[in-house]
Structures are given as C-alpha cells and as structure tokens.
Amino acid sequence: MNKFVQVFTKDSFLVPVVAIIFGLIVGAFAMLAGGFNPIEAYVALFDKVFGDMYNFGETIRQITPLIFSGLAVAFAFRTGMFNIGVEGQFLMGMVTAVYLGVKLDLPFFLHAPITIVGSMLAGGLWAAFAGWLKAVRGVHEVITTIMLNWTALYLVNFILTTTLVPEGQQRSETIKESAMINIGWLSEMFDSARLHWGTLIALGAAFIFYIVLWKTRTGFELRATGVNPHAAEYAGMNVNKNVVKAMFISGALAGIGGACEILGVFHYQAISAALPGYGFDGIAVALIGGNTPIGVIFGAILFGILTFGAGGMKLGAGVPVELIRVVIASVIFFVAAHGIVRYFLKPILAKKKDKEVL
Amino acid sequence: MNKKILSVISVATLSLSLALTGCGQKPAEPSGSESGAPAAEQKSDKKIGMVTDVGGVNDNSFNQSAWEGLQKLQSETGINVQYAQSTGDAEYVPNLNTFVKDKWDLTWGIGFLLADPIKQVAEQNPDAKLAIVDGEVAAPNVTSVMFKEQEGSFLVGVVAAEMSKSNKIGFVGGIKIPVIERFEAGFKAGVKAANPNAEVVSIYTGAFDKPDLGKSTASSMYSQGVDIIFHASGGTGDGVFNEATARKKNGADVWVIGVDKDQSINFGEDVTLTSMVKKVDEAVIQVSKDMAEGKFEGGKTINLGLKDNAVGLSESSLKTLPAEVLKKVDEFKAKIISGEITVPEKP
Amino acid sequence: MSNVQTVVEMRGITKRFPGIIANDNINLKVKKGEIHALLGENGAGKSTLMNVLFGLYQPEEGEILINESPVKITSPNIANEMGIGMVHQHFMLVDPFTVTENIILGKEPKAGLKIDIASAAKKVQELSEQYGLKVDPYAKIADISVGMQQRVEILKTLYRGADILIFDEPTAVLTPQEILELIDIMHNLVKEGKTIILITHKLKEIMAVCDSVTIIRRGKTIDTLTVKETNINELASKMVGREVTFTVDKTEASPKQTILSVNNVTAMGNRGVNALNGISFEVKAGEILGIAGVDGNGQSELIEVLTGLQKAQSGSVTINGKEIMNKTPRYISEEGLANIPEDRHKRGLVLDFSVAENLVLKSYYMDEYNKKGFLDYDKINVHATKLIEEFDVRTPSIHTLARALSGGNQQKGIIAREVDGDPDLLIAAQPTRGLDVGAIEFIHKRLIEQRDKGKAVLLISFELDEIRNVSDRIAVIYEGQIVGVVDPKTTNEEELGLMMSGGKRMQGGTQGE
Known part of the structure; x- marks a missing residue:
C-alpha cells in the first residue's frame, strides 16, 4: 500500500502529468497552425469521452485491449526483450477464441473460461516460438516477431476461410452465447456500450504481472535475465529457458487480450487484409507507462481517451483526423521523452528538494 | 507525507478544472456561428452522418465517392453532412452511435465491413434511420444499397475482348470475397461473349492495400502475354497501373481497366483503357434525398445496375474508345437491360 | 608570455549534483612543465573537477585561469582550443577505423572533397616520433593492444595541439610493462614542454613520476605537496583520512587436503585459438594460491571454465575429488565453489x-x-x-x-x-581492481580470513604487489599454461617478470608442487 502511495508523490507521477500537458500544448499549436480552435477541440475531446454514459462505456471498451497489449510489451521489456509481435500473438488469441467459441458446445461457466485459456496458450506459444529461436539459434526477437506478425495474419485468414467463414461471407460465424463475456446489466447502465468482463481480467492481469515479476522466484530470474543476462548466467540461472518463458508469458497476455475482444466485443472475426494495430499501440502504451503494471494501466487510459476522443474532435471542432494524430503523437512523444520534461521541471524539482532539506 | 499527496492532487485537479472551465465558456459561440455559415445560403434542419470503413475518406474509392456525394448534397440542399472516420474494426459501432444517439436523421455506413455493426446499431435503436453501401442488412430501419458490379464488369469485359491483340486478358482481384467475385464473374462473361477465343487469367492478391503486390502480379501477367488487365483491388491496383506505365514507356502496348472511379484522372488516359465506375455518390444522394422528402424505405435492398445507370464505363473513355467498340458495348448493354442476357454473380 | 609560471589555476570550484556536493570550494594550481597528480579515493571528486576543466560540467561557483587569464570553458571544443586535452580512462576510439583515422576524427585535413589521409598519417608519424609514442598509423584499433590504444588517445590530444594533458587513471588498464612505457612517455612529453595532470589513486605511481600532488578528500582540497618532500604513508593517510597499513598481516599457511585440482585442461578463447593449453595446478585447503600473469594469457578463460560459464575441450577439474568440468554454474556453486568475478558490473x-x-x-x-x-x-x-x-x-x-x-x-x-x-573454494579474480586503499585493505583481510578458516582461495590478479603480498604460493600463467610455481618469500619481481613474459620456465612447473 505504501508503495502505491509513493507512486503519486514521486516525480514519476508529476513528470507524466506535465508531459501530457506539454503534449496538449504542442498539439494546440499544431491545430492553431491548421486554422482550428484548439480549446474547442479539447473540450470536444473530453465531451466525447465523458459527455455521456454510452461513450464513456465505449472508452472503457477501447482501453481494455490496450491494457493487455501494453502489459504484453512491458513484460517482454522487463525481461530484456522487445516483443514487436504482440500484434500477431493478439491475432492468434482472437482466432483461437472464435474457433473455440463457435465449435465447442459447453455450459457458460466452462465455455468462456476454456476459450480464454485456449487463446492464452495460442498467444503464448506463438511468442514462445520467437523466444525459442532466440535462445537456440540466436535470431533476434525483433526480426522473428515482425515476421511472425504477418505469418499470423495470413494463417488466421486461412483458418477463417477454411473452417469458420460461411460460404459467400467475409466473416466467421458468430460465437455461441455461452462463450460471450458481456455484462448485460452493466451495458444497459451504459446505454448499451459494449462492456465486458475482459476489463476486469485486464486489471487482474496487471496485478498478476506485478506479483509474478516482483514476488516470485520465476520473476526474480526473469528480471535478472532481462537487465543483466551475464550476471544471471553467472548466478546459475538458465538464461535460454528464461527467454522462452518470458516470451510465453508476454504472448499469453496478448492472447487473453485477443480472446476478450472476440468474446466481449465482436463475437466474430472478419477476414482482414491488414494487421489490426493492437500490438503497435501496446508498444506506445508500455512506453508511456514506463513498463510498470500501474503505468501501463494509466498509459492505456490515456491512449484510449485520446484515440476514442479523437472522433469527438473531428465532429465537434472539425479537426481533421490527420491533425488529431499529430496531437496524439505529441502527447506520446513528451510522455516517452520524459528527459525533456525533467529538464524543464529541473528548477521546480530542485526547489522541492531544497525544501525537504530545510 | 500526507500533506504532500494532498498538495499534488489538489494542484492537479485545480489545473485540470481551470483548463476545463477556462475553455468551457468559449466554444458554444464559435461552433454555433460555424454551423450557421453554410446554412445561411439554404436552410435545412436535416442532418446526415456517414461512417467510413478503415480506408478513410481519401481512399480514391467508395468512401471518397460517398463523401463527395454527400458534399454535393449539402451544397445543393443545405442539408448538414458530417463524416466519422474509423481507424479500427472496433470503432464502427461507436462511430455509428455518435450520429444515431445524437438523433441524426440518417446515418450511412460505407462498405461491407459495416454490415454487422449497422445491424447491431439498428436493432438497438429502432427509431433511427440507417443506410449501407455495398452490404445487405435485414432490418426494418435500414436501406441497403447494392450494386450489380457484374453488369458493369461485363461491359468492360466486352471492351477488353475487343481491344486485346494477344487475346490474353488479366483480372487482378483483392481479397476473394463475394463483391470482388461479382467483378470477376461479370468480366469473364463479358470477354467470352464478345470473343469466345479470348482467355482470361485471374489472380487474387489477398490484399486491398499492397501496391507492391499489384505491381509484381501485373508484371508476371504482362510477361505471359496479357495485354489488358482489369483490377478490382483498391490500393493494390495502383501497382498494376505503375507496372503498365513503366512498360508503356518501354514501348509495350499494355492497358489497365480501372475500378470504382474514373482512374484515368489519376493514372492518365495513355494506360487507362476505361474504368468500371460505380456511382456510389449518386446512390448516396438519391437515398438521402428520398429520406429528406420523407420517402425513406427501411428494410429494402436497392440493387443498382445498368438500368439505373449506376454502373458502367467511365465518361472519359466514351470519348477515347473506338466507335465500333462502343457500339458493341451498347448492344450488350441493351441486351442486359432487356433481360436477354443475365450476367452471373459467381465465376 | 614566455615566463608563464602557472598554466592552470582553478579557484574555489564548487559543483553540486542532486544529493551530493562533488566539489566543495576546490583549489588547484598547476605549474608549466610539471606532472601534477590529483590524488583521491574513488568518489572524492577528482573526475568531476577534471570534467569541469575540460568543459563537460559547469561549476556553480569558482573560476578557472589558463595561463593566468580567467576563462570560461563551456564545452570540450573550447577546452581543446585552449590547449587542454583529455586522455579518458575508457578510450573513445572507433574500433574498425585505423589509428590515423581515429586521430583525425572530427578534424580531418581535406584535399578537395576527400580526406587527405596520406598527409595526416605523415603528421601522426612525426608526432609519434617526436614524443616517443610508437604506433603504426595504418593499424586498425581493433588489432592493437590496450597500451597502444592509449597512445592513440594521447596522440589524438597532441594532434589537436594540446599543451595541457589530463590523464584519467591511465594505468588501470595497463600491464606492468606498459605502465613503465607510459611513464617514459610522460617524461618525454614534459621534456617537450607539455604539462600533465594525472588523476590517480595509486601512490606508487605518484612517487615514481610526479613533481607535485594535490590531494582531494570528499570534495575538498586537503593539501598540495611536493613529491620529493613527502612519502607514501603521508599521502595515504591524507587521502584516506587515517593511518593505513600496506603490509598484509598474516601467519604462516598450513595447507591441508587438496580442494581444487585442475588437470591438463584445454579450452578455446574467443578468437578461436586455444586460450588454455593443458593447464594443471591445485589449491589446498588453508592456502591462497596466487596466479600471476600478463592480461590475455588465459586467465579469463580459466575462470570461466572453473565456474562453468565456458566449456572446456579436454582435461578434468575436481572439487573435493568430484568432477565439475563442463557442469552448469549452479551445480558447481553447489559443490562449494564461490567466485568474485573479474568484471563486477558484467557478471x-x-x-x-x-x-x-x-x-x-x-x-x-x-x-x-x-x-x-x-x-x-x-x-x-x-x-x-x-x-x-x-x-x-x-x-x-x-x-x-x-x-x-x-x-x-x-x-x-x-x-x-x-x-x-x-564455500570450500573461493576464486577471487582481480578483486581489488579500481578500488581505493581502504577497500583493498578490507578485501585482502577477508581473503586471508577465509584461508585461516581452512578454506582454499585462488587469487588471480595482474597486480604483482597484490599477488606477492597475499598469496602463499604463486603460480605464473603464460599462454594458457602454468610455467612455474614459486614461493613469494623467496622470489623477486625480476624472476616473476621473466616468467610472465615466457622468458623462464621452471622444471616441473607445469604440475604444481
């Protein structure tokens, strides 16, 4: 609990807040340059997100997969790896969820959990394959995971067309009701926004992320391998095994995320020509969140609000989508490049220190 | 310790609330005056919204065409129009809801990808009026606009058969889905009808956004002796055009048939033989006007074909193609309209 | 101008970092043509002070005078213009480039649009002859020894016209022979009219080469002394702030049963040739065996093989009679082997x-x-x-x-x-590298304590003094073999030096004693 409080008092809290404000200011200049009223645009953004129950609920829906993909990227980062393949692992989780959701016939208390576990394994194994290649063959995970993203995309399309998509359609059948994880009464409260148990699972995953990394023996080894593989090896840890293990856990988080999108939001999967983008957003979220579970949650909230509220800026203030992306990018830039913010905050932080001394 | 937390939180909330209230007062005015400006010319209290698929309004294809239609409608009638661009599959529903929950008079969904989201939103909001292009939704408050792509494709098939010197003709498709298959089926039928000896090679690239793939596919087709390629593959087709332009420069006599819009505008008349134009803009205008006049028909699917002048050859090619070819095209067109020829939907 | 006495003067320099005051009102005066040592323990503020002089840090208070006129040094470029050059402890060289290319980097002579390598190489050659710095202008950095790389760093500063050279802990990375060569080089530089500031915590070096010394402790100037008028003990106590003993107190060893036995082990080095060529020795309970040798004669590979980090090709290694060769690090450590690794930051x-x-x-x-x-x-x-x-x-x-x-x-x-x-066996590899006097004393005591408890200790070090002071027996390693085992009480530096350079082999030396 004490640690939780510290998070808000240290500059690790102050710096991101200031960074967001900086980003919004730079974004405002970009909008001014484009001839738009930034104040109006930001009001529209907040109005879109917090203006009514429906959109607020949909914002939560938007945030949920970002938590999963952010956690997946952050977990790999923590263990010394750059998992760009969250995208593909997410997709593998999605297709597994659709497959099990359509093909299995189980009571609801088994169907959804089994489906989620299946997706978790699918995402985990997909990532573990890249980890295995790194451990055994020394192939850098950035290369393999990028390639596995595309492999996943086409494999998913293949699985869909051969087994799940009815003749003459572009999308799979709808999953059975027993596999859905929507929360009916909550959706009703939020004016039929698509709310589902996945959000809770995401928060739980963040907690487990923390427990595994900082409280268990496995986490100790994974973190040691991540920050200093030489010392880990010297201390008797099996570095190769840890690489595979870390990638598995990272991919498993992505896989659960994929399952929740299917079971809670779409209920089907469409054949897609392009990667959906969850994994890439996850990299940004992990970066914003400093690769800590709490940070990832906040990062996902920020990213979710900005991307979902972007629609409001378009409609409310007429700001074109391209310019909104500039605003989002500048916020992310300042949060990620916190060194710059620290530089500007230096006099303030120094004063704070002086006071403490007195 | 506690004091510090308090001060940090209070500063944060203070600055946030300042920011919010500070800007909260202003916006009512400018937004009012802004929306008032176009209405000054012609008055209409009707509002029509449109949701794009992930292609966005500048996709050189049906999203853009639909938006151009709505803009034309606005300048003609003063009806308020607005679009929401979707950056991911999950955004279709909330984007539709942006208009629906705000009680807009009509909400368009552009593209087959929006069929499921529209169905869901329509069922949840039985009072709202919705419409979809290129998809069919069975709901009492949705109008579906479908095109008989096969009929227009048949006609460009006739053009290809007449113009081909090698009697080898290519078809490049995007993803193998029913819409694109209608293009292929009509095209093949048209070629065969005009010249039974001509051969059609067809390849699906599996993507709508991969010009590199389009280029390599076109390259291998042209190398096999194909001299005319009809593409129905969105952005992938840009690559087909690039390959043809490059070969044309080297003296090869190769052509491309464009799709959806008149693509000679972008790629030039020297490589664009003709284009299979889908008049999404006119369909959008028509349905929207009907709604404004109180003639909205929910639950109906409008199938637009040659008869409605909704598909066919691009205007510009009517001037550049030889007269005898155009004569042949007109003959087939008459036969299709009269029902003498039924164009297949599946290849 | 010709009669300038003080070339560098720093007055009342204060530099703060979050939480600490690195330099607290420090004064330093360096005369022309002298070798001036800056002495202090790790973290005393020596490097900070020199970084201020070199323009990397800006002080909060104080002023700098070069040739008796006040200056503002805001960047290393300005420092270079004023004739100040720095030879860093961690070399800033581009490995795949040649010596000449590294020296001219950032200041390339142009012939039209091309870099005039030939004339640059000629100038490098001239400089190296003038100051007795032997280098091959066309050799690649990756192929030359550490000592040679340091000479390139020195040439780099000379090429840029430096008159005042700052050496940051220059001997930390050198072999004993290279240290002697460096001392010659420094004398040559002074003879040619240069001034040298030497950052160090090694007292013997100061006594050997310096003219005067300024001692810094915890960010404050303690004293400035003339080397001729002081001695090691005075310097040490001023640096540490208390009396320090240099001799290691220990009783006679009483070796018992064999703990570690290494038999005819061969292993590859990272260049693909054998780094260990059938090495054999043993360590008994209750003794410290010191392994002396010049860096690169198989010491690193020996440690890695013993601790299980590297596979050996042949031979056998036993602890208490149990085979441990090519087992996992954890297995070996559970068999009773502990290791103070060579590189504490890496391993x-x-x-x-x-x-x-x-x-x-x-x-x-x-x-x-x-x-x-x-x-x-x-x-x-x-x-x-x-x-x-x-x-x-x-x-x-x-x-x-x-x-x-x-x-x-x-x-x-x-x-x-x-x-x-x-642990039954403690391997200490370079255990005192980069440490100050106080810490070294502590670590030596601990090693001997371990021995007195009846444990075996294997000490591997490039510091001959350390080996001679602490070990009960000294084994000399040369090209992956033990070329002899001697008694520290009867041997001398000359004999060890000869063995370390392969000039002398003891009869039966390959088999321990």
Missing part, C-alpha cells in the same frame, strides 16, 4: 537490482527464501541487513540499487554474498 551484480536482491542472487532459489515459488522478502531483507553489517557495506538502505553504490562497496557486497555460503 557480479545486477546493477538495477537492490542490494538485498543482489545478496541472494545465487541463493534465491533455495528453500530458505522460497515458499512454493514465492520469494520470502522478509527473510531476504533480514539476510541482507545481517550481511551489510558484517561486511561493512556502506549503503543508504538495503533497497538501494546496486548501481548507486561506490565500487568498493559493490565489491564488498559481492564478497559478502560469495563468502556467506561458506
């Missing part, structure tokens, strides 16, 4: 882990700290508190990151961890 510590976590880096998996896969942090913390007390590890808290500790305290932490498991 010894996870710098981003807390002190407490580093102290269980090898034992975290044992039942003591483990409950069904969950770590018992209460026990880990108790363990850490006990060890930092026992081994005098100075850290703000057991939760402080290892990175934040000084080198000496990091090393104490490693020793605490390694000795804590009560």
Whole structure:
C-alpha cells in the first residue's frame, strides 16, 4: 500500500502529468497552425469521452485491449526483450477464441473460461516460438516477431476461410452465447456500450504481472535475465529457458487480450487484409507507462481517451483526423521523452528538494 | 507525507478544472456561428452522418465517392453532412452511435465491413434511420444499397475482348470475397461473349492495400502475354497501373481497366483503357434525398445496375474508345437491360 | 608570455549534483612543465573537477585561469582550443577505423572533397616520433593492444595541439610493462614542454613520476605537496583520512587436503585459438594460491571454465575429488565453489537490482527464501541487513540499487554474498581492481580470513604487489599454461617478470608442487 502511495508523490507521477500537458500544448499549436480552435477541440475531446454514459462505456471498451497489449510489451521489456509481435500473438488469441467459441458446445461457466485459456496458450506459444529461436539459434526477437506478425495474419485468414467463414461471407460465424463475456446489466447502465468482463481480467492481469515479476522466484530470474543476462548466467540461472518463458508469458497476455475482444466485443472475426494495430499501440502504451503494471494501466487510459476522443474532435471542432494524430503523437512523444520534461521541471524539482532539506 | 499527496492532487485537479472551465465558456459561440455559415445560403434542419470503413475518406474509392456525394448534397440542399472516420474494426459501432444517439436523421455506413455493426446499431435503436453501401442488412430501419458490379464488369469485359491483340486478358482481384467475385464473374462473361477465343487469367492478391503486390502480379501477367488487365483491388491496383506505365514507356502496348472511379484522372488516359465506375455518390444522394422528402424505405435492398445507370464505363473513355467498340458495348448493354442476357454473380 | 609560471589555476570550484556536493570550494594550481597528480579515493571528486576543466560540467561557483587569464570553458571544443586535452580512462576510439583515422576524427585535413589521409598519417608519424609514442598509423584499433590504444588517445590530444594533458587513471588498464612505457612517455612529453595532470589513486605511481600532488578528500582540497618532500604513508593517510597499513598481516599457511585440482585442461578463447593449453595446478585447503600473469594469457578463460560459464575441450577439474568440468554454474556453486568475478558490473551484480536482491542472487532459489515459488522478502531483507553489517557495506538502505553504490562497496557486497555460503573454494579474480586503499585493505583481510578458516582461495590478479603480498604460493600463467610455481618469500619481481613474459620456465612447473 505504501508503495502505491509513493507512486503519486514521486516525480514519476508529476513528470507524466506535465508531459501530457506539454503534449496538449504542442498539439494546440499544431491545430492553431491548421486554422482550428484548439480549446474547442479539447473540450470536444473530453465531451466525447465523458459527455455521456454510452461513450464513456465505449472508452472503457477501447482501453481494455490496450491494457493487455501494453502489459504484453512491458513484460517482454522487463525481461530484456522487445516483443514487436504482440500484434500477431493478439491475432492468434482472437482466432483461437472464435474457433473455440463457435465449435465447442459447453455450459457458460466452462465455455468462456476454456476459450480464454485456449487463446492464452495460442498467444503464448506463438511468442514462445520467437523466444525459442532466440535462445537456440540466436535470431533476434525483433526480426522473428515482425515476421511472425504477418505469418499470423495470413494463417488466421486461412483458418477463417477454411473452417469458420460461411460460404459467400467475409466473416466467421458468430460465437455461441455461452462463450460471450458481456455484462448485460452493466451495458444497459451504459446505454448499451459494449462492456465486458475482459476489463476486469485486464486489471487482474496487471496485478498478476506485478506479483509474478516482483514476488516470485520465476520473476526474480526473469528480471535478472532481462537487465543483466551475464550476471544471471553467472548466478546459475538458465538464461535460454528464461527467454522462452518470458516470451510465453508476454504472448499469453496478448492472447487473453485477443480472446476478450472476440468474446466481449465482436463475437466474430472478419477476414482482414491488414494487421489490426493492437500490438503497435501496446508498444506506445508500455512506453508511456514506463513498463510498470500501474503505468501501463494509466498509459492505456490515456491512449484510449485520446484515440476514442479523437472522433469527438473531428465532429465537434472539425479537426481533421490527420491533425488529431499529430496531437496524439505529441502527447506520446513528451510522455516517452520524459528527459525533456525533467529538464524543464529541473528548477521546480530542485526547489522541492531544497525544501525537504530545510 | 500526507500533506504532500494532498498538495499534488489538489494542484492537479485545480489545473485540470481551470483548463476545463477556462475553455468551457468559449466554444458554444464559435461552433454555433460555424454551423450557421453554410446554412445561411439554404436552410435545412436535416442532418446526415456517414461512417467510413478503415480506408478513410481519401481512399480514391467508395468512401471518397460517398463523401463527395454527400458534399454535393449539402451544397445543393443545405442539408448538414458530417463524416466519422474509423481507424479500427472496433470503432464502427461507436462511430455509428455518435450520429444515431445524437438523433441524426440518417446515418450511412460505407462498405461491407459495416454490415454487422449497422445491424447491431439498428436493432438497438429502432427509431433511427440507417443506410449501407455495398452490404445487405435485414432490418426494418435500414436501406441497403447494392450494386450489380457484374453488369458493369461485363461491359468492360466486352471492351477488353475487343481491344486485346494477344487475346490474353488479366483480372487482378483483392481479397476473394463475394463483391470482388461479382467483378470477376461479370468480366469473364463479358470477354467470352464478345470473343469466345479470348482467355482470361485471374489472380487474387489477398490484399486491398499492397501496391507492391499489384505491381509484381501485373508484371508476371504482362510477361505471359496479357495485354489488358482489369483490377478490382483498391490500393493494390495502383501497382498494376505503375507496372503498365513503366512498360508503356518501354514501348509495350499494355492497358489497365480501372475500378470504382474514373482512374484515368489519376493514372492518365495513355494506360487507362476505361474504368468500371460505380456511382456510389449518386446512390448516396438519391437515398438521402428520398429520406429528406420523407420517402425513406427501411428494410429494402436497392440493387443498382445498368438500368439505373449506376454502373458502367467511365465518361472519359466514351470519348477515347473506338466507335465500333462502343457500339458493341451498347448492344450488350441493351441486351442486359432487356433481360436477354443475365450476367452471373459467381465465376 | 614566455615566463608563464602557472598554466592552470582553478579557484574555489564548487559543483553540486542532486544529493551530493562533488566539489566543495576546490583549489588547484598547476605549474608549466610539471606532472601534477590529483590524488583521491574513488568518489572524492577528482573526475568531476577534471570534467569541469575540460568543459563537460559547469561549476556553480569558482573560476578557472589558463595561463593566468580567467576563462570560461563551456564545452570540450573550447577546452581543446585552449590547449587542454583529455586522455579518458575508457578510450573513445572507433574500433574498425585505423589509428590515423581515429586521430583525425572530427578534424580531418581535406584535399578537395576527400580526406587527405596520406598527409595526416605523415603528421601522426612525426608526432609519434617526436614524443616517443610508437604506433603504426595504418593499424586498425581493433588489432592493437590496450597500451597502444592509449597512445592513440594521447596522440589524438597532441594532434589537436594540446599543451595541457589530463590523464584519467591511465594505468588501470595497463600491464606492468606498459605502465613503465607510459611513464617514459610522460617524461618525454614534459621534456617537450607539455604539462600533465594525472588523476590517480595509486601512490606508487605518484612517487615514481610526479613533481607535485594535490590531494582531494570528499570534495575538498586537503593539501598540495611536493613529491620529493613527502612519502607514501603521508599521502595515504591524507587521502584516506587515517593511518593505513600496506603490509598484509598474516601467519604462516598450513595447507591441508587438496580442494581444487585442475588437470591438463584445454579450452578455446574467443578468437578461436586455444586460450588454455593443458593447464594443471591445485589449491589446498588453508592456502591462497596466487596466479600471476600478463592480461590475455588465459586467465579469463580459466575462470570461466572453473565456474562453468565456458566449456572446456579436454582435461578434468575436481572439487573435493568430484568432477565439475563442463557442469552448469549452479551445480558447481553447489559443490562449494564461490567466485568474485573479474568484471563486477558484467557478471557480479545486477546493477538495477537492490542490494538485498543482489545478496541472494545465487541463493534465491533455495528453500530458505522460497515458499512454493514465492520469494520470502522478509527473510531476504533480514539476510541482507545481517550481511551489510558484517561486511561493512556502506549503503543508504538495503533497497538501494546496486548501481548507486561506490565500487568498493559493490565489491564488498559481492564478497559478502560469495563468502556467506561458506564455500570450500573461493576464486577471487582481480578483486581489488579500481578500488581505493581502504577497500583493498578490507578485501585482502577477508581473503586471508577465509584461508585461516581452512578454506582454499585462488587469487588471480595482474597486480604483482597484490599477488606477492597475499598469496602463499604463486603460480605464473603464460599462454594458457602454468610455467612455474614459486614461493613469494623467496622470489623477486625480476624472476616473476621473466616468467610472465615466457622468458623462464621452471622444471616441473607445469604440475604444481
């Protein structure tokens, strides 16, 4: 609990807040340059997100997969790896969820959990394959995971067309009701926004992320391998095994995320020509969140609000989508490049220190 | 310790609330005056919204065409129009809801990808009026606009058969889905009808956004002796055009048939033989006007074909193609309209 | 101008970093043509002061005078213009480039649009002859020795016209022979009219080459002395702030049964040739065996093979009679081998882990700290508190990151961890490298304590003094073999030096004693 409080008092809290404000200011200049009223645009953004129950609920829906993909990227980062393949692992989780959701016939208390576990394994194994290649063959995970993203995309399309998509359609059948994880009464409260148990699972995953990394023996080894593989090896840890293990856990988080999108939001999967983008957003979220579970949650909230509220800026203030992306990018830039913010905050932080001394 | 937390939180909330209230007062005015400006010319209290698929309004294809239609409608009638661009599959529903929950008079969904989201939103909001292009939704408050792509494709098939010197003709498709298959089926039928000896090679690239793939596919087709390629593959087709332009420069006599819009505008008349134009803009205008006049028909699917002048050859090619070819095209067109020829939907 | 006496003067320099005052009103006066030492323990503020002089840091207070006129040095470029050059401890060289290319980097002579390599190489050649710095202008950095690389760094500053050269701990990376050569070079430079500031904590070097010395302790100037009028003991006590003993007190060793036995082991080095060529020796309980040798004669490979980090091709290694060769590091450590690694930042510590976590880096998996896969942090913390007390590890808290500790305290932490498991054999590789007098004293005491408890200790070091002071027997390693074993009481530096350079082989020396 004490640690939780510290998070808000240290500059690790102050710096991101200031960074967001900086980003919004730079974004405002970009909008001014484009001839738009930034104040109006930001009001529209907040109005879109917090203006009514429906959109607020949909914002939560938007945030949920970002938590999963952010956690997946952050977990790999923590263990010394750059998992760009969250995208593909997410997709593998999605297709597994659709497959099990359509093909299995189980009571609801088994169907959804089994489906989620299946997706978790699918995402985990997909990532573990890249980890295995790194451990055994020394192939850098950035290369393999990028390639596995595309492999996943086409494999998913293949699985869909051969087994799940009815003749003459572009999308799979709808999953059975027993596999859905929507929360009916909550959706009703939020004016039929698509709310589902996945959000809770995401928060739980963040907690487990923390427990595994900082409280268990496995986490100790994974973190040691991540920050200093030489010392880990010297201390008797099996570095190769840890690489595979870390990638598995990272991919498993992505896989659960994929399952929740299917079971809670779409209920089907469409054949897609392009990667959906969850994994890439996850990299940004992990970066914003400093690769800590709490940070990832906040990062996902920020990213979710900005991307979902972007629609409001378009409609409310007429700001074109391209310019909104500039605003989002500048916020992310300042949060990620916190060194710059620290530089500007230096006099303030120094004063704070002086006071403490007195 | 506690004091510090308090001060940090209070500063944060203070600055946030300042920011919010500070800007909260202003916006009512400018937004009012802004929306008032176009209405000054012609008055209409009707509002029509449109949701794009992930292609966005500048996709050189049906999203853009639909938006151009709505803009034309606005300048003609003063009806308020607005679009929401979707950056991911999950955004279709909330984007539709942006208009629906705000009680807009009509909400368009552009593209087959929006069929499921529209169905869901329509069922949840039985009072709202919705419409979809290129998809069919069975709901009492949705109008579906479908095109008989096969009929227009048949006609460009006739053009290809007449113009081909090698009697080898290519078809490049995007993803193998029913819409694109209608293009292929009509095209093949048209070629065969005009010249039974001509051969059609067809390849699906599996993507709508991969010009590199389009280029390599076109390259291998042209190398096999194909001299005319009809593409129905969105952005992938840009690559087909690039390959043809490059070969044309080297003296090869190769052509491309464009799709959806008149693509000679972008790629030039020297490589664009003709284009299979889908008049999404006119369909959008028509349905929207009907709604404004109180003639909205929910639950109906409008199938637009040659008869409605909704598909066919691009205007510009009517001037550049030889007269005898155009004569042949007109003959087939008459036969299709009269029902003498039924164009297949599946290849 | 010709009669300038003081070339560098720093007055009242104060530089603060968050939490500490690195330089607190420091004064320094360097006369033309002298070698002036800047002496102090690690973290005393020597490097900070020199970085201020070189323009890397801006001081909060104080002023700098060059040739008796006040100047503002805001960047290394300005420092270069004023004739100040710095030879860094960690060389800033581009490995795949040649010597000449590295020297001219950033200041390339142009012939039209092309770089005029030929004339540059000629100038490098001239400079190297003038100052007695032997280098091949066309050799690639990656192919030349560490000592040679240092000469390139020196040439770099001379090429840029430096008159005042700052050497930052220049001998830390050199072999004894290279150190002698460096001393010659420094004398040559002074003879040619240059002025040298030498940052160091090695007292013997100061006595050997310097004219005067300024001592810094905890950010403050303690004294400036003329070297001729002082002695090692005075310098040491002024540096540390108390009396220091240099001789290591120890009783006669009483070796018992053999603990470690290495037989005819061969192993590859990272260049693909054999680094160990059938090496054999043994270490007994209750003795310290020192392995002397010049860097690169197989010491690193020997440690890696013994600890299980590298595979050996043939031979055998036993601890208490049990074969451990090519077993996993954990297996070997459970057989009773502990190791103070050569590179404490790379192998010894996870710098981003807390002190407490580093102290269980090898034992975290044992039942003591483990409950069904969950770590018992209460026990880990108790363990850490006990060890930092026992081994005098100075850290703000057991939760402080290892990175934040000084080198000496990091090393104490490693020793605490390694000795804590009560190992039968302790391998100490370069255990005092880069440490100051106080820490060295502590570590030597601990090694002897371990011996007196009846354990075996294997000490591998490039510092001959250390080997001679601490070991009970000295084995000399040369090209992956033990070329002789001698008694530290009867041998001398000359004999050891000859053996280390392959000039002398003892009869039966390959087989221990």
